[in-house]
Structures are given as C-alpha cells and as structure tokens.
Amino acid sequence: MNDTKFEARNPDYEAITRDGFSRHGLMTHLGVEMATVEPGFVELRADYRPELTQQHGYFHGGLMGAMADTACGYAAFSLTPPGATVLTVEYKMNMTAPGEGEQLMARGWVKRPGRTLIVTHGDVFVIKDDIETLCATMLQTIMVLLGSGSRPAG
C-alpha cells in the first residue's frame, strides 16, 4: 500500500502509459491487461490460462515477475515529463504464496520519484473465489531518460 499522492507532469500521462503498454508483444501474447493507471500507480491483470502456468497448474512465477516489473515500470513512467522514457535498472522480488486462482493482479507504486532514478514497489495478488492473496512483492529501480522518444520499462 502507498499513501503518497503524486501529480503527473504530463497531462497525457494515462494515454501514453496505455499506449506504451499496448506495444509489448509479450504482454499481449500472455493476455495481460492494464486495468488502472493513476499518477504513480498502475494495476495489471491476467486471467487464468493453461499457458500461464508452472508444473502444478498455478500461475508461473515468471509471469508474476514480468507483470510486477511492468506495473512498477509504468507507474514510474506515468510521472515522467513529456518525451521521457524509462528503463528497468533492476528489481528484487520475494515470492510469498503459490499463484493458485482465477486471476493474477500486479500493482505498482512509485516509492520515491527522482529526476534520474525512480524507486518503485509492487505487490502481486492471486484472486480465488474473490479472495486476494499476496503471492509476490517487488522493490525496483527505474532509470529516466529525458527527451529520447518513447521507451518504457521492459
């Protein structure tokens, strides 16, 4: 959870965030959708499909990582000025429960927005019978590249 409220520096932040996300071949291929975009916050969701599983039929940890990385990266991107782009420098993720459920949800928040580096954090929940269980948590570093076209995280 994150109580801090941020203001976007780009009035078109939602449109460019959604546009950038829509051009990720991998996210489209995996059926991941961008559910929510707010300044400094992004939520992604993916419905269960056999192609998204590990050997027990649960959501794969690799999917949790990819979704959390992307949610956090676009949360950072939503706060950047027009023309800026972002890159994932690194992230660390803890797995806290198996991904057993009908839907996977990744939420990314900006923790500390810097001019060059933005620190974000994210939580991944699996939803089963309307109950959300935390299955992963992430701490991430994003680099901002000013005025260099459009190249969001990933």
Add this chain to the structure above:
Amino acid sequence: MNDTKFEARNPDYEAITRDGFSRHGLMTHLGVEMATVEPGFVELRADYRPELTQQHGYFHGGLMGAMADTACGYAAFSLTPPGATVLTVEYKMNMTAPGEGEQLMARGWVKRPGRTLIVTHGDVFVIKDDIETLCATMLQTIMVLLGSGSRPAG
C-alpha cells in the same frame, strides 16, 4: 562464471530436471528449451519470436527474468536428493543491456548449496551475429523441500 564443481546426490538428476522443466506451461508457450543440465548448472535458450518482445522489438525483460529464475532454480534442483523439490524464495536481477538479437540464453549456477536454502546466481546473454552480450544478471534464493513429491522452482 563459476569454477566450483558439484556432485549430484541424485543419479537421475538430469532426467528429473528435464522432466520437471517440460511440465512448465509458460516455458513451453514461450518456446524456451533446456539446452544443458549439469550438477549445479542449467542453460536455457529461446529463439527470437515477435511474441517475446517489448515495445522496441527486443527480447522482453520479463522473459529474461522468467528464464533466469528458471535456470537458477533448476540448477539448484539438480543438486537435491531424490524426492526433494525446490521453490523460489526470492531473486534480484540487474538489467545490463537491451535484449537485441536472435537468441536469448540464461545460465544458472549454484553459488552455495545449503540443506534448506540454496543460493544461486545467473547470467542472461543475448546472441547477435554470434556475439554474446550480457543483458541481465541475477542473485537468487531457493528453498529445498525434502521428500515432498516433485515441485521445482517457479
């Protein structure tokens, strides 16, 4: 790179490692293959496909994470006794170059094998015109569950 040589405690380590990997729906869906299995070492490879890309057409960072996590996890699994299984506790990954090339290769090594926890590390390379470029590096913690069926990392 890793100079340490380990001995497998399970004579069938290669067969069970390959078998476990083959049951990952996500890895199959993404076209990832297990190229090499040695005691404490695993190499995975994926050929370029548009479905594996981010918005610039390079290999997606989420794929690098999923492949490195899996390579490291199975490197740990290859050293466990018969009947044991492994789970990813957590990992940290640095992205060092864009994934621009024809093939992505993830190598995972055991750094320190414990009875309950195994520390591994991994490197991801992208191959373009026969030149390997390091594009990500990982440090990972794996938990060993003794005598509990077969449930490798992920």
Add this chain to the structure above:
Amino acid sequence: MNDTKFEARNPDYEAITRDGFSRHGLMTHLGVEMATVEPGFVELRADYRPELTQQHGYFHGGLMGAMADTACGYAAFSLTPPGATVLTVEYKMNMTAPGEGEQLMARGWVKRPGRTLIVTHGDVFVIKDDIETLCATMLQTIMVLLGSGSRPAG
C-alpha cells in the same frame, strides 16, 4: 508504511526483543537504540556522531543497512513463538537520499509472516530540523528457527 496489525504469539515479545538487541556488540558500539517495539514492528534510532559518517560527514550507508537489517529482523522476531530465533537470509536496499541530519531512524515492518520464512520491509529516515527524509528502503527475508535458544537476526 504498513496497515496490517499482527498479534504476538509470545506474551514476552517486547522483553525478549529488547534483550536480544542489547547483546549486539556492534549496535552498542555505534550508539543505536531500540526506540519502539510492537508486534511486527521495530524502530531504531542513532544520534549523529563523527564515527558514523562517510567521507562527507553524512550518516554512512553501511549504518543505514545495518540499522534497517536489524530493525526488520527484530520486527520478525517479535512475532515468533517462545524459544524461536531468527536469521537474516538476505535483504535488498535502495539508497534514496544522503544521510544528512542529526538523527538516523530505521523502521522495520513484517510484510508477510510465514512459519519458516518471514518477509519484512523497512524504511530509513534522516531527521534534520524536525523534517524526516527517506534515505533508504529495504526488502528482507528472515528465517525462523524453532526451539533453538535465542539467536535473532544479524
């Protein structure tokens, strides 16, 4: 910040947490004090001294790491049953601002309490003229050893 409320399983949680902390030679040597102990939460504080600095006279990043690691570890310890001990498996820390001020404060919270592994997170603030600035943030994994004397994190 962390909204989750936990219940201690050991009625003496505060006494044993403070007692364990008091036996860290390094913490005493550095003048670190345990300001607050609640179930799943610990706050440590250290006043400015020249011995705690890096080359610019600010609080040293190594001190931030040691204090955050200890605050998070004892936050986990406060939730363990009688007789249990904890060990730091690993942590990751982002530095977000220089430690320029009169006092350094590390807060550790339990994020997800497991039977064997506890995931915690922590924030380090520097206080200058009554203003708190976030200078580091941590995500940590703690291992619980049941019934083995008293051996908290560190």
Add this chain to the structure above:
Amino acid sequence: MNDTKFEARNPDYEAITRDGFSRHGLMTHLGVEMATVEPGFVELRADYRPELTQQHGYFHGGLMGAMADTACGYAAFSLTPPGATVLTVEYKMNMTAPGEGEQLMARGWVKRPGRTLIVTHGDVFVIKDDIETLCATMLQTIMVLLGSGSRPAG
C-alpha cells in the same frame, strides 16, 4: 570470482581510491583496512574485535553489509575517469554462513561497467584457522557522477 580484466581510466586510480576510503569515519571507527586495489577490484579486511559482533560473538551481519557495499563501491570507483564520483544506488546481499572467525574479508568486483551505472558483485569471507568460508554475497548498482569532485560510495 571474476575473470574479466579492466583497465583504469585514471592513472592515479589506486591513490584516489585509497584516499577516498581513508575519509570514511565509520570504516576507521570499525578498524576496516583496504588491503588491495586493482582496476575494478577492491579487498577490505577487518580483524576480530568484540565491538564488531552480534549477540553470539560472531562478526555482525551489518558489518558484512557495510564492508561488501564499500568494497564493491570502490571497485566501481577505481574504473571511473578523473573527477568522477560514485554513489550506491542499491544492493542485495545473501547471508550464507555465520561470521565466526578471526578476520572478515570483503571482495568487490565490477561485473559490468557502464557510463552512468556500474553493476558490481562482492563476496564476504570469514577466516578461521586459515580457512576461508563464504558468509555473504552481494549484487550492487553504482551510479557514476562525472566531474563533480570526489564522493565515493557510501
């Protein structure tokens, strides 16, 4: 271990690396010495003292973190051009054994030198009866600030 050989861009790399280190009040206070400096590599050592311990009388994990962070940071610093400085962006450390012994040794290597960000890794060993045991391993991100005085990591 690291096989890569780097060339220093500053002919005075050893002198400025040792000079920067000597101005860390915390390192002096803890009795840490810079044993070796090579381009892209630094080794630090600290002899056992009761002030460096946790509650069992072993070297404190906080000291391992501070020494590994500093060794890795100065390994990065040794490769920077004249006038540059470095800052720790973040690091992740796994603890692999208790610090039981007479001397603690931290080695830091550059893994991938970038213009703005340098990825390093480090190992911490405890030495007891001439036997080195790995007790921690680190993966770290360093930021380079060009032409801005002298402000090494920490």
